[in-house]
Amino acid sequence: MSSTPHARPEIFGLMAEFHTAEELIEATQKVHAAGYHHVDAYTPYPIEEVSHALHLKRSKLPMIVLGGGITGGLAGYLLQYWSSVIEYPMNIGGRPFHSWPAFIVPTFEMTILFAALSAVLGMFALNGLPEPYHPAFNVPRFALASRDRYFLLIEARDPKFHADETRKLLLDLHASEVSDVAH
Amino acid sequence: MATLDDFGPVEKPYKPPVVAPGHTPATVTDKISAVVLERTPKWWYAAFGVSFFLLMILMMAVTKLFLEGVGIWGINQPSGWGFDIINFVWWIGIGHAGTLISAILLLLRQEWRTSINRFAEAMTLFAVACAGMYPVLHTGRPWLAYWLLPYPNTMGLWPQFRSPLVWDVFAVSTYATVSLLFWYVGLVPDLATLRDRAKSKLAKIAYGVPAMGWRGSAHHWHNYEVAYLLLAGLSTPLVLSVHTVVSFDFAIGIIPGWHATIFPPYFVAGAIYAGFAMVLTLALPLRAVFGLQDFITQRHLQNMAKVMLATGLIVVYGYAMEFFFAWYSGNHYEAFMAVNRVLGPYKWHWLGLIICNAVVPQLLWIRKFRSSTFWLFFVSMFINVGMWLERFIIIPVSLSRDFLPSSWGMYSGTIWDWATFIGTMGLFLSLLFLFVRLLPMISVFEMRTLVPDAQKASSKEVAP
Known part of the structure; x- marks a missing residue:
């Protein structure tokens, strides 16, 4: 069953089942x-030692989430600055247009929103999900991978x-x- | 110098286990997924039927509202806010316990949270759905509610970002979105479990599509755990911010009884207090009918009772401080507000509040009451009512007695206010019954990590 590197192997691989x-x-x-x-x-369920045994690299996700959070915070603040100072300034008793303390709450919420969205979408993207078909499911006993095997x-x-x-x-x-x- | 070792082994107080002994990953999986995959029990139809009936009352109340406008409610001048905002704050507060359990207790490594977090997160989502309806309905023209969002429009208008009401839009919509994401991410491995367990083709597809092809790969778990932890870390400040922002709706105003710096922490504590009461109100009956005593043990009930007691005391401290501020500020209007609460036209509401929120929960100091399901349910119901009364005291009681006696008034809810409130309970319960029927109400994959087999595996030292 050995094959040349470029030919498609006859099977996808071999799957071993363990009890513990x-x-x-x-x-x-x-x-x-x-x-x-x-x-x-x-x-x-997640087992840290298995990730170690496979020598998996550190997840890239934290950097993606950091980027998402910074983007969200900047977008939130700039939106408020632009609409309150440039696009639609309202002079109410001479109070400053750039009233930054009032902008804190939406900025914070946008930071969290973007960071959370990047965490979830980033996790699925890094994992290549959704993946409707994977050969592993061709092994009937593989259904036990979501139970106790x-x-x-x-x-x-x-x-x-x-x-x-x-x-x-x-x-x-x-x-x-x-x-x-x-x- | 004496160290702890000199005193010999310290005897730790007995704690009931998080999971009843004798369970393995297999039994945990089978037991929890059976709740969903077995035939629908008869009582479910009855319970869902009653909830659905209540939901239809909401339909009726909202239809009437759309036809005639907010005039059918009890709101008036000076009480422009009534049941709509009371119920908004009540519902959103209830939601907070779910996020606290799923995010904050995860970060604090409180393992016992695992059996109740899924269920509590679902409760959060449904409570936020109920809460979100009220401000939108209260706008009077709910079909224009999207005007609250910043988007380029032909009117050339932008939201007033300096208004706490706009902050509320951001806080509540972010909270709803992040709670949904957190809940869904937690569900993905369990949806895969159901997909693998389901017998019918329809069920396999229905669970398989949202499971997105999850197969428990180590590469996937690796990113998954990071995502889950980050979401918990993001939800923690978020949940604290949401009720803080809700309290700003009041604290930023100048009405006596609203304009207080203690509002944010006092509201957050009240939210957690109300939320845990609601978790117990729902968990105690569900645990009994589904026979989940092995997973929701005495440990959970006692811990939740202790959280309620602690947050309840913070809330009572908040009440006391409001009176202290009224006296110490020397402000005439604040002082009147304080007297008016206790002796004014709404004095019975205030007395009810103190009995429900300050007196009855003191039973939880006693272990006998903490460990009895009947008494826990009893106390929780009092807190549910008490927290509603608290918002009633804060909102119409303050609004109806402001600075000038010429602008005073009285407020009471009409039948349509009550119909809307009862109707949202119907929405909440309908969603909840659908949830317990269709999705695993306890996180299966996290429970697998709690049973002895798994703990042995992950605590084993691995040679490099």
Whole structure:
């Protein structure tokens, strides 16, 4: 089943099922140590050690949210400045047009609004969601990933991938079951 | 020097567990998703039917309002604000407990929040929906409510950004949006759980589409956790700002009884007080009918009772300070306002307020009352009424007795005021019953992290 790098592999990858989080964490570390990089783990709840074992980079999300918040705050303040000072100035007893203390509340609210929107949209964008189709769902037992089972997927496009050897490696790591993942 | 160790092991007071013993990720998942996926229980139809009937009263009241205008309400000169603003503040205050539970308690690492946060966030959304209707209806021409938003228009007009009422528009709409986002983000992994559990094709699609193809990938959880924490961090100052801005609606005005610097913290505490009372009012019956005592345990009930007691005392301090300010400021009008509250034409409202908000909740000092579901429900109902009376005291009682006796008046709600109020309760309850029927009312994926299997896994040291 080995293939040339450019041809499409016959299967999407191999999926191993584990009964406990400890087995998954250990397997993920060993698989990473064995040189596999196109690897993903699936868990019913977030497990920090799995992210460490996969050597995931720090999330870019905080910077996106910071950018969103600054944009929102500036937009909110400039909107108020422009409409109250330039576009529609109202002289009420000679009070200043640029009455910044009165602009604090909408500026604050716009900062939060934009930051929150960038947090949610940014999270979905970084995760590539919505994603209506993913080969992982072709494994019937994968439905348990949202209950109490832990899965490790090694993709066939990984340079080190070899159908038989990779399967043996996963079985050696106490996977209860290893299945082919169709495209 | 003596250290803590010299005293030997310190015996910690017993705390009931957050989740009843014996649960695993599998049982938690099955038990919570069963509430949604099993056949609709008979009582649900009855409960939803009653709520829907109340909702139809709202339809009637609003139709009448659109046909005839705000004249059908009890508002008058000098009381231009009545039930509409009382109920607006009451509802939006109730919403605050949801955000407090989901955001602030998350940041403070209060694990017990996990079983009630989803439900409390839903309560926030529905309460804000009810609240938002009132100012819009009160404008008199609600179909022009979009004029409140800044947008380029052919009239060449812009909102008056120096007005607290415009601040309110920004605060409440941001609060509604961010609460919805927070709630939805929390729901995504649980929608995926339901998609994987659902038997019928329709249910699979209905849960699968909003789940957006979530599959619990470690890469996804990695960003997800950051997003969730950031949203909690953003919601925390937001929720504190919302009731602060609502209090500015009054505090920025010059009416005696409104123009007080204590309003923002006093309003925020009142909001949390009212909100926890409403969470208990709803959670106690739901916990019983769905058999969720394993997840909403004595620990939750006791903690919520303690939060109510603490915020209730802050509110009572606020009442006391209003009287102190009235005396210490030497302001004639403020002093009259204080006397008028206690001895004026609305004195029974004031007495009711003190009984509901200051006297009855003192029962919560006693453990016996804190741990009894009956007494908790009893106290919560008093607080629900008390917080409504508090807004009644602040709004019409202050407005109807301002500076000049020639402009005094009296205020009372008409049948249409009551119909609108009862109608929004119908809207709230209808949405709530739809929610408990269609979505998991306890966050499944967060509950999985609380059960013993999971805790063992994540506390294990990992070799680098």
